[in-house]
Amino acid sequence: MTKVVYEVVEHDGGWAYKVDGVLSETFATHQQAHAAAAAAAGRQQVGGKAAGIEYEDKSGKWHQEIASGEDRPQTELDDEV
Numbered sequence: 125m126t127k128v129v130y131e132v133v134e135h136d137g138g139w140a141y142k143v144d145g146v147l148s149e150t151f152a153t154h155q156q157a158h159a160a161a162a163a164a165a166g167r168q169q170v171g172g173k174a175a176g177i178e179y180e181d182k183s184g185k186w187h188q189e190i191a192s193g194e195d196r197p198q199t200e201l202d203d204e205v
Contacts, residue, residue, distance in 0.1 A: 126197035128168060130161040158203060165199035 131142045138150040141161035148164075151157040172193035180186050 127200065128165070128197045129200045129202055130165045131202045132157050132161055158201070161201055165201055168199050169196055171196055 128143060132154065133140060133142050133147075135142075135147055136150045138152050139154045139157035140150050141148045141157050141164070143164075148157070148160060151160060174193050175191055176188065177191045178186060178188050
């Protein structure tokens with residue numbers, strides 16, 4: 125099972141959350157960034173319907189797959205304080 129870590133970090137004079145090196149928007153307070161990260165992590169746990177997906181890998185090759193709406197990653201919130 126895939127694991128996705130949401131990390132709350134200081135950013136641009138405020139706070140943001142980071143997932144796999146990508147930052148969210150900046151929040152004024154740590155508490156706001158934490159709440160946004162927790163909400164995003166929670167939404168990622170919600171299953172859905174199976175759907176076709178298409179993506180390009182690092183080598184430039186395209187793939188087509190059917191993604192199960194029930195195959196959700198494990199999420200974790202790592203908080204910097």
